[in-house]
Structures are given as C-alpha cells and as structure tokens.
Amino acid sequence: MTRSGHTVRALTALAALFVGVTFLIPVIWMFAASLKPESAIHRDVGAVRSFVPAPPTLENYRGAFHRGDVGITLVNTLIVVTVITLGGLLVNGPAAFAFARMRFRGCELLFLLIVTTIIIPLELIVIPLFMTVRTTRGLVEIIGERPWTLAALSIPFMAKAFNIFLLRQYFLALPRSLEEAAFMDGVGWWGVYWRVALPNAKTAITTVILLDFIVHWNDFLWPLVICQAANTRTVQLGLGNFFTQPPISWGAIMAYAVLATIPMMLILGVGQKRIAQSLVTTGIRE
Amino acid sequence: MARREMLTAYMFVAPAILMIAAFVLWPAVITFHTSLHRTTLTDPGPGEYCGVENYRAVMSDPEFRRSAINTIVFTVLVVPAQTVLALLLAQWTNGPGWASRSLRLAVLIPTMISLTVLSVLWKLLYEPVSATGSGLFNGILTSLHLPPQPFLTSPRQAMPAIVVMSIWQGVGFQMMIFLCALQQIPAQLREAALLDGAGRWRRFCHVTLPGIAPTAAFVVMMTTIFALKLFVQPFLMTRGGPQGSTLSIVQFIYETTFFRRDLGLACAAGAVFFVGVSTIAVVLRRMLRAAECLR
Numbered sequence: 001m002t003r004s005g006h007t008v009r010a011l012t013a014l015a016a017l018f019v020g021v022t023f024l025i026p027v028i029w030m031f032a033a034s035l036k037p038e039s040a041i042h043r044d045v046g047a048v049r050s051f052v053p054a055p056p057t058l059e060n061y062r063g064a065f066h067r068g069d070v071g072i073t074l075v076n077t078l079i080v081v082t083v084i085t086l087g088g089l090l091v092n093g094p095a096a097f098a099f100a101r102m103r104f105r106g107c108e109l110l111f112l113l114i115v116t117t118i119i120i121p122l123e124l125i126v127i128p129l130f131m132t133v134r135t136t137r138g139l140v141e142i143i144g145e146r147p148w149t150l151a152a153l154s155i156p157f158m159a160k161a162f163n164i165f166l167l168r169q170y171f172l173a174l175p176r177s178l179e180e181a182a183f184m185d186g187v188g189w190w191g192v193y194w195r196v197a198l199p200n201a202k203t204a205i206t207t208v209i210l211l212d213f214i215v216h217w218n219d220f221l222w223p224l225v226i227c228q229a230a231n232t233r234t235v236q237l238g239l240g241n242f243f244t245q246p247p248i249s250w251g252a253i254m255a256y257a258v259l260a261t262i263p264m265m266l267i268l269g270v271g272q273k274r275i276a277q278s279l280v281t282t283g284i285r286e
Numbered sequence: 287m288a289r290r291e292m293l294t295a296y297m298f299v300a301p302a303i304l305m306i307a308a309f310v311l312w313p314a315v316i317t318f319h320t321s322l323h324r325t326t327l328t329d330p331g332p333g334e335y336c337g338v339e340n341y342r343a344v345m346s347d348p349e350f351r352r353s354a355i356n357t358i359v360f361t362v363l364v365v366p367a368q369t370v371l372a373l374l375l376a377q378w379t380n381g382p383g384w385a386s387r388s389l390r391l392a393v394l395i396p397t398m399i400s401l402t403v404l405s406v407l408w409k410l411l412y413e414p415v416s417a418t419g420s421g422l423f424n425g426i427l428t429s430l431h432l433p434p435q436p437f438l439t440s441p442r443q444a445m446p447a448i449v450v451m452s453i454w455q456g457v458g459f460q461m462m463i464f465l466c467a468l469q470q471i472p473a474q475l476r477e478a479a480l481l482d483g484a485g486r487w488r489r490f491c492h493v494t495l496p497g498i499a500p501t502a503a504f505v506v507m508m509t510t511i512f513a514l515k516l517f518v519q520p521f522l523m524t525r526g527g528p529q530g531s532t533l534s535i536v537q538f539i540y541e542t543t544f545f546r547r548d549l550g551l552a553c554a555a556g557a558v559f560f561v562g563v564s565t566i567a568v569v570l571r572r573m574l575r576a577a578e579c580l581r
Contacts (some may be wrong), residue, residue: 020392046425
C-alpha cells in the first residue's frame, strides 16, 4: 500500500472514532450525571467536565431506591417478562410445531387467521383490551392488587402470532428423518416435539425469547393503562413517573435510568446480531 | 389422518388460538363495535347505537386532525432520513478494523436503551436556560458563544427536536439489518464488477443496492409502521405540547379514553388509525415491489 493510502485510512479511522464519540455524548452524560452530586451536574453543564463523574457519589442511586422505589419496579418487570417469555414458549411452541408438521381439518385457515393478527398493533386494541381485562378486576379482592396487575401485564401477551410464525419457519426447516427415527421408537407427537423438535430449534427459541424480552422490558403504553398502585409499576413506567415527581433531582433520575438500562444492555450485548439476522431471513422470506 | 392424531393437533394449537382470540381478535372486534355506539369509560358495556356519529365527530375534531398531521410529519421526516443514514453507516462500517467496529458499537448502543429512558434523558438534554441551570445542549451552545435555543418549549422546535432524537435512537437498528444484508451479497459479484472496471459509485448502484433491495423494502415498511405509532417520546418529553405541536394519534386515543372518558370516540379514532396504517403499509409495499421490479 502506498503512503497516501495509509494516510487516507488513518483519517477514515479518526473520522469514525470522532463520529462514534459524538454519537454517544448523551449516553456518556447519562452515566456521568448519575454518579455526580446535583450541584456539580448543573455547574459543569457544557464543559468537558460534564462527562466526568467527579466527585463520584452513589447518593443518586440511593435516591432512586428510596424515593423512586426502583427496586420493586425492577422486580415487577423481571417477573412480567419471565412469565411472558416462558409462558409464551409453552403456548407458541406446540402451536408452531403443529402448523409445521401436522395436517388437521382447518389448519390452513387457522394459520392464516393467526398470521393476519400480526398486523394488529397493540395501539389499536389497547383500549378494548383494557376494557376486556378490566372485567376480571373482581379478582383483586381474592388475589390482591399486585398479583392481579402483574398477571394483567403478562398473560395477554404470552400467545403471539409473530413468534408462532417464526418458530414454524424453523420447524419446517428441520429434517424429517430425525422425527421419523423417533416415531420408529414408538414416541408419540408430544415426545417428538419435546425430545426432537425443541432441542433442535434452540436458535429460534433464543431469538423468540430475546425479542419478547426486549419488547416487554421496554413497553410503556400497556403498563401506563393498567397499573394503578405504585408498587405494581414496571421499571419504565416507574421512571416516567419518577421524573415528574418533585423534588426533581437530575442525578437521581439519571441513576434510575441507568438501572432501567443495564439489564437490557446485558441481554442485547449477547443477542443483537442474532435478532437482526433472523429478522432479515424471516422478513424477506415472508 | 387418524382421529387421535387430529385431536393431538388441536390440543397443540388450542391454547395459542384461544389466547390470541381473547386478547387480540376480540378486542379488535370490540374496537369497531364500540366505535358505533355512544359509550363512556364508566359504562359497563357499549351504550346506544349511533351509526357513524363517532367517526364524523373524530374526523372533524381539531385535536384529532392536529395529531394526525403531527404523526404524518414525524413519519415523513424520520423514515427517509433514518434509512439513508443507516445505509451510509452500514456501508462505512462494513468491514474489519477496530475503527469500523467501534463506530458500529457506538451507533448500536442507543437502540439497546428503551425509548422511555432516552426520552427522559433527552428531555433533560434539551432543557432551556433557566435560573436552576440549563440542559447539556444549551450548555454546549453557550460555551461555543451561540444563542441558546428553546427546543422542546417552542411550538416550532419541539417536533424537530423529537425527530432528531428518534433518528438517533433508531438508526442503529436499521444499520444492523443493512449490515446483515450487505454481508449476504456474494463476494464474487463485487469482484466481477471490480474486474469490469466499475467505479465505487457504479458498484454501489449495480451490485450493492440491488443486493439489499428486499431488505431495504422490509426495513422501510417496519420503520414506517413504527413511526406512525409514535407515543412515548412526545408523551414524556412534551405531553403533546407546546400548543399541541407534538400531539400524536396514539396520545389522542389515550387522552380521549382517560381524560375525556369518551370510549366511542377513542375507538373510532383507533379504527381510523388502524385503517390508515394498513393502507399506508399496503401502498408502500406495492410501491417498493414496483421499484424492485424496475431495476
């Protein structure tokens, strides 16, 4: 390579670095502000110091826990997301397998019906869904406010047309020979599903779990509609509420925001590429 | 197929079908049903039948019109800009080397953070100059000796401010999908074009663009639908203000339900919204298909 080629490459790399850092300014500021005393946040604004967490303090995190109850909202969100992903797998998996492998009366029609519901956004049905779910409000007397709300946050979202569609694509691609061998051994459909199909569809299952986790960890609209008591809020709703509640402390708000972000970052750091890939492949094939 | 196996099949699909029917199809039906009745939030069921009265009311409602215009403006500003930016970034960072990799990671980080967190964060960043201090952006403007801006507190700047924040948040996701598509273009095609002496621009137009066209069509569809569902950013950053300049359709539906308590009107708005989104999706799909055939 020539000397000028080297220079061009070095300049491009520098440009990339510059663009990257500029792009991240808001996020860097969020982390820095969460670790600084309130007065320092306002004093440093606009200076390079505003990106340096000095003097560092955990006071804001204490504020997020004590005044903002971030702890209980994190626990709530974790419960809701776990119920949705695991319950969803129990509901969507067998359905996807049946649509991929079994022939039964009405299977095409039913599958078409399910796939059509992919185009129905939550925003369209949020009000009537709220009216439907509200009819079970009487259960609050029996099971209590918090369990009822957590159930209302999770159960309606377990069955999901898109997940059935995605899992079915993977089951269709599995070689039939595997299942035939299992049938020879006298295993029924359940056995084939649990012992052959599921273990071979690990990639698809991970994708579905990741997608569900992201969507429902981030959801704001449904919790906003359904949560009434403070101890039933999800972490996103809790943050949306905390940041308008006086006395307003930017540091504590940013600490809350960081705590709401870290679990997602961990999950997505692992799974982002896989999600994009499966969206590309299923999206084009559709 | 034997009867027993048929029964097993139904057992496999029954839970999913029943739940989708109860939590998706049934509410969708109720939306249309309620939109034809005078109903308030406190009524136990739909009230008296009133034909298309709610539809007439919602179409002539100045707030609904405002929200529809705002939502469309947001979509028209966000989708093309974000798609072009994502494509440029994907093209730039598609390759080995630590610089490309770091930039890729940097652009991806905002997409890993929830819209709620980012809306709250950018609300603070956009904060105007006041006695207690200003937001980061106005701080930077001041230290550069530029005039401070009102951003979210001005009816003219609020929507552009939300647009910028939304592009910043969403561009990484689109870039990731474009990167996957770029990597699936066979290397031989590029090499053949190189051997034929095609320049950078011609290679981009004749090899890269056709190679990613199906993905691009898919991405544009997804982003458009996502943009039309705008809610969290304006709800948290401006509550739809100032002077209704950032009120979105979804927020209109939410407020009509819980503040005006007019379920019939809210459901009519929801139905109009659904038909609108579906129409746009179908038209867009046709257009993108046609564009693909043209090449």
